Amino acid sequence: MKDETITGRLVRLVRERPGYRDTLEKIVKWYDENFKCEGCGSRNLKRVGKHKYKCTRCGYNTIIIGFHTMDIQATPAYLVKLANMGILEVTYRGSASGVYYMPKDIDVIRRVLRLSPREIEVPPPRELSIPDDLFEPIVGYDDLKGLLIDCLKKRVHVLLVGPPSTAKSMILQEIARIDGSYFALAGTSTKAGLRDVIVEERPSILIIDELDKIYNPNELSILLTLMESGFITVTIHGRRERVYVNTVVFAGANTTRKIPPELLSRFLVIRLRPYTEEELRKIIVNVLVRREGISEPIAKYIAEKVIIEMGSRDPRDAIKIARLSGNDKKKVDGITRILKRYKES
Ligand SMILES: Nc1ncnc2c1ncn2[C@@H]1O[C@H](COP(=O)(O)OP(=O)(O)OP(=O)(O)O)[C@@H](O)[C@H]1O
Ligand SMILES: [Mg+2]
Structure with missing residues (x-):
């Protein structure tokens, strides 16, 4: 219960004063680099004295005094505040050398950093440069071609559904010619990981052929968030961060039967009929x-x-x-x- 209140207060602090986040991240970094057994490198240390930790793996005793403002380049007032809140413990107070701190419970800090993802600035949408001869190899569908271009420009997600050989893949392959697009075939995208692809490529247009063949709930939920909010959440060095990507999704499928309704409702669904x-x-x-x-x-x-x-x-x-x-x-x-x-x- 006590732990919960501390966590709650720290979450509020980070939300109201984002500058603290940076300090907390530096504390975690210092901890990860320094809190380990000098003998075997294990992190399983048991505190046996004010500055003395016994390794539960090799039995070696390591002395860790804590960190100083200068060690982590933090604002001294922030550390005082964190100590007053009970997040940090003052482990040493020297008249000349100043104050040394240790996190009381590093997991509380890690949890708070995870709970309040860093908001990364939203980049302005990249202007799409659409080739003049886009869709040129596709016969017919004259009304649809114009609509699809509008959807690309205005970032409306589109799902083309239809029986085999109705030019779904062809249309998607044409869209893949546009700079900033990324073509993911459902079967293969899952191997690379949709999240990795999105984070690394930051595509303006994400093309997914055979959407009905994505079964991985993880990938589906990434898609949902991406289409709804324009970001995906990633964990970088144990921290959750939001990566904003102005991505419009264009997809193809033979049927909508296996596509979860909440995903389907985020698309403009265009049904292609068999040809006359x-x-x-x-x-x-x-x-x-x-x-x-x-x-x-x-x-x-x-x-x-x-x-x-x-x-x-x-x-x-x-x-x-x-x-x-x-x-x-x-x-x-x-x-x-x-x-x-x-x-x-
Ligand atoms: N409107 C069209 N214009 C030109 N070629 C077409 C058209 N429709 C179909 N084709 C021809 O049919 C072939 C199959 O088209 P495509 O691969 O785009 O179909 P699909 O809708 O993706 O089918 P599937 O559901 O089986 O994946 C194309 O390679 C092309 O030769
Ligand atoms: Mg196809």
Whole structure:
């Protein structure tokens, strides 16, 4: 109970007089560097005299007098106040050398530093420089492209949801061309750790493809705070600090089923529908001619085969056939015939 009151009073002091935080951090640093056994380096010391500590590991006796204002470059008045509050103990008072202190309970100080995270100044949002030809390789979605650019500029988080091959990854890859963006594939981002990525990269745009594949509750809660408050909390040398990052999140997913509702509600959710025949025709011809080196007549031919004969709605089917057939119409016929025969029913 006594300990609780001291902790509470110290929390209030740090909040009202932030200058004390610096002093407390210096005390912890001094303690970490100096409070250890001279024999074996262990920190398990038992006090056996005013300045004498016995190591519970090796039995060696170490003399630790405490720290002096000069040792930690602290304002003397702050140390007096902390001693009056019962945070520090005066361990030595010399007429010429001055006063030496020891923390009465270092864990109280550590706890207070953790409870009151340092507020790091919020940097102004970086101006995004959006390439003129952003989204150029993407066919259709003309209304959506403008909206997405507005969301980027105004920092509205966006989640693209849709069935396979509706250009979600393509859109995200285009956004990844913007300076200051970071592309995290859900599966791999978890390995590097989302928090590390955010702290180290401080991305203006965090892109997460396959958001529905993040299962780690830790990562999800980091995302939640980031999207809600624009900061993440990190522990640096045992201290909790808030790192402000002006990050807008753009994500993709096949379904919203596995995404926690509180995370979902922080996104502008855009649902992409399967393509109509007409849209698909345009996309297939475009992709095959521009990216796969197929002539326009053959590209159109493949589009018809895929859409009408195979009944597919997936541009990837056309790409696969085109890679196998090249510009050879007969091969197109042959491959589609085989594929139809072995198609899943
Ligand atoms: N609107 C489009 N414009 C151009 N190409 C497209 C378009 N839609 C789909 N494609 C083609 O389909 C392929 C698959 O697209 P993409 O990988 O972006 O789909 P996705 O929505 O991320 O699918 P998944 O849910 O399976 O990850 C692309 O490589 C591209 O060739
Ligand atoms: Mg994808």
